[in-house]
Amino acid sequence: VQLVESGGGSVQAGGSLRLSCAVSRFSYSTAYMAWFRQTPGKEREGVAGIYTSSSATIYADSVKGRFTISQDVAKSTVYLQMNSLKPEDTAMYYCAADSAVVPGEELLPDLNYWGQGTQVTVS
Numbered sequence: 763v764q765l766v767e768s769g770g771g772s773v774q775a776g777g778s779l780r781l782s783c784a785v786s787r788f789s790y791s792t793a794y795m796a797w798f799r800q801t802p803g804k805e806r807e808g809v810a811g812i813y814t815s816s817s818a819t820i821y822a823d824s825v826k827g828r829f830t831i832s833q834d835v836a837k838s839t840v841y842l843q844m845n846s847l848k849p850e851d852t853a854m855y856y857c858a859a860d861s862a863v864v865p866g867e868e869l870l871p872d873l874n875y876w877g878q879g880t881q882v883t884v885s
Contacts, residue, residue, distance in 0.1 A: 763785070763786070763787050763788045763859065763874075763875040764785070764786045764787055764788075765783055765784070765785050765857045765858070765859060765875060765876065765877035766783070766784045766786075766877060766878070767781060767782065767783050767855065767856070767857045767877040767878065767879060767880040768781070768782050768783075768784075768880060769781040769782050769880060770855060770880030770881045770882045771881075771882070771883070772883040772884075772885065773847055773882075773883070773884055773885075774884070774885060775847060775848055775849055775884055775885065776846060776847065777847050777884070778843070778844060778845045778846075778847065779844045779847065779882060780841055780842065780843045780844070781797065781841065781842040781844070781855055781857075781880060781882075782839055782840070782841055783795070783797075783839060783840045783841075783842075783857030783877060784837065784838065784839045785838045785839070785840070785857075785859055786838065788838070788859060788875070789861065790814055790835065790838040791814055791815060791835060792814065792815050792861070793813075793814045793815075793859055793860065793861055794811060794812070794813055794814070794859070794860050794861075794862065794863040794868065794873070795811065795812050795814060795831075795833070795840040795857070795858070795859050796808060796809075796810065796811035796812070796831075796857075796858050796859075796868065796869065796873060797809045797810050797811070797831065797840075797842045797855060797856070797857055797858075798855070798856045798858055798869075798871055799851075799853035799854065799855045799856070799882075800853055800854050800856070801852065801853045801854070805871070806856070806871040807822065807824075807853075807869075807871075808822055808868065808869025808870060808871065809821070809822050809824075809825055809829060809842070809855070809869070810822065810825065810829055810830075810831040810842060810869075811831065811863075811868040811869060812831045812832070812833055812840060814833060814835065817832075817833065819831050820868045820869065822869055824850075825844075825851075828844065828845050828846045828847075829842060829843065829844050829845070830842070830843040830845075831843075840857060842855070844882070847882075847884045848884060849884050849885065850884075851882060851884050852882060852883050852884050852885075853881075853882060854879040854880070854881050854882075855879065855880050855881075855882050856876055856877055856878075856879045857876070857877040858871070858873040858875060858876050858877070859873060859874070859875040860873040860874045860875065861874075
C-alpha cells in the first residue's frame with residue numbers, strides 16, 4: 763500500500779490550501795481514509811475522515827465548517843480542502859488508510875497505512 767500526499771505549503775491566516783492523497787495497491791472502494799496532523803511534542807490528531815464506499819464523512823470539532831474532505835474514486839484520491847486557515851492549523855498533515863475502522867474511533871491514529879506527510883504552515 764502506498765499513500766502519497768501533496769499540496770502542503772505556506773499560507774497567510776485566512777487563506778486556503780488543498781491537500782491530496784493518492785492511494786495505490788489498496789482496495790480503495792471499500793476503505794476508510796482519513797487526514798491527521800501533528801506538531802512537535804504533541805500527539806497525532808485526527809482531522810477528517812471519509813468512508814470511500816458511502817462518502818460519509820467525519821470531522822474534528824476544531825475544523826468543522828472550515829475543512830472539507832472529499833474523494834475521487836476513479837483516481838483513488840482523497841482531498842482535504844482547508845479554508846479560513848489559522849496559525850493553529852500549522853502542522854505536518856498525514857493521510858492514512860485502512861480497510862475498516864471501528865465506528866466512533868475514526869479519528870484515532872491507529873489506522874494501518876500512512877503517507878509520509880506534507881507540511882502546512884499558516885502565518
